[in-house]
Amino acid sequence: MRITNPGRALGVFLATAAGTVLLLSPFVATAHPAAAACSIRSVGVKRVMPIGTSLYALYHTAAPVSKAWFAVYEPGTRTLVATGARWSTHQGTTASPATLGLPQNVELEPGTRYDYVLSVEDAAGCRFYARGSARTLERLLEVTFDRAYVADDGDDTAAGELYVRAKVHDTISSPNVKTDVTVTAPATLALGYTMKVTGVPRSVTAQLMIADDDVSFGEWNCWTDFAPTWSKGSNACWDWATATIAIDLPRHGQSGRGTFTTYAAGGTAFEVTGTWRVRYVP
Numbered sequence: 001m002r003i004t005n006p007g008r009a010l011g012v013f014l015a016t017a018a019g020t021v022l023l024l025s026p027f028v029a030t031a032h033p034a035a036a037a038c039s040i041r042s043v044g045v046k047r048v049m050p051i052g053t054s055l056y057a058l059y060h061t062a063a064p065v066s067k068a069w070f071a072v073y074e075p076g077t078r079t080l081v082a083t084g085a086r087w088s089t090h091q092g093t094t095a096s097p098a099t100l101g102l103p104q105n106v107e108l109e110p111g112t113r114y115d116y117v118l119s120v121e122d123a124a125g126c127r128f129y130a131r132g133s134a135r136t137l138e139r140l141l142e143v144t145f146d147r148a149y150v151a152d153d154g155d156d157t158a159a160g161e162l163y164v165r166a167k168v169h170d171t172i173s174s175p176n177v178k179t180d181v182t183v184t185a186p187a188t189l190a191l192g193y194t195m196k197v198t199g200v201p202r203s204v205t206a207q208l209m210i211a212d213d214d215v216s217f218g219e220w221n222c223w224t225d226f227a228p229t230w231s232k233g234s235n236a237c238w239d240w241a242t243a244t245i246a247i248d249l250p251r252h253g254q255s256g257r258g259t260f261t262t263y264a265a266g267g268t269a270f271e272v273t274g275t276w277r278v279r280y281v282p
C-alpha cells in the first residue's frame with residue numbers, strides 16, 4: 001500500500017495491490033502541468049446512472065485512457081463510501097465513451113443522493129477528474145395479503161365482527177383491509193390487499209391483525225375506530241391477534257419475490273397467505 005499523488009493534483013490517493021485508489025481530497029479539478037505529453041485534457045461525465053443500490057458512470061475523453069476510477073462519497077462530505085476502482089475496459093485503442101461502475105458487492109442506501117468523483121489517467125500518466133452527485137433508485141416493496149383462513153372469529157356463540165388491518169414496516173393500511181365483516185369460523189376470508197411501500201430496510205416486517213369487535217352501543221369508554229395494537233389479546237371491547245411476517249430482501253439491489261404463510265393466535269386465530277415483490281424504481 002502506498003500514498004501517492006501521481007497526477008500532481010491537490011487530491012491524495014491511497015493505492016493498494018488490487019489497484020484500489022481512494023481520493024481523499026476529491027473536490028479538485030486539475031490538469032497535468034506537463035500538458036504537452038497528455039493525450040487527454042479533461043474527462044466528461046455524460047451521466048451517472050443508478051442500478052439497484054449501486055451507481056455507474058458513462059464518461060468520455062478525447063483519447064483512450066489507460067486507467068479509470070470511480071469513487072462515491074457520503075452526501076455533502078468527503079467520507080468515502082465505496083470505490084469502483086478497476087481498470088477501465090477501454091484501454092489501448094478502444095475509443096470513448098465508456099462506463100465504469102461500483103463493484104457488485106457495494107450496497108449504497110436506496111433513494112439517496114451521493115457525491116462521486118471519476119478520475120482517469122492516460123498512457124502518459126496525466127490524470128483528470130470529474131465530480132458531481134447522483135441519486136440511487138428507490139426500493140419499492142409490494143406486499144399482497146391474499147387471504148386469511150380464520151380458525152377462531154373471536155366470538156363463541158355467534159359470528160365474529162372482524163376488522164382487518166395491515167402494516168408494512170411503518171406504513172399502516174388506510175382504510176382498513178376489512179371493516180366490520182361478519183365471519184363464522186372456520187372460514188376463508190378473501191383479502192386481495194396490496195401495500196406498496198418505499199423506504200424500507202432490507203430486513204423488513206409485514207403484519208396483519210384481525211380483531212373481533214365486541215363493542216356494544218353505549219360503551220364509549222372502549223370505542224375507537226380500531227382500538228387493538230399490533231399484538232394479541234382479549235378485553236371487554238375486542239379480541240385480536242397479529243401475524244408477523246419477516247421478509248429478508250435480496251442483497252446488492254437485486255429484484256426478487258417470495259411467498260408467505262403465517263399463523264397467528266390470541267383473541268382470534270388465523271393463517272394469512274400472501275406474496276411479496278421488491279424492485280428498484282426512479
Ligand SMILES: [Ca+2]
Pocket residue numbers: 153154155156212213214238239
Ligand atoms: Ca368476541
Ligand SMILES: [Ca+2]
Pocket residue numbers: 154155159160161212213214
Ligand atoms: Ca364480536
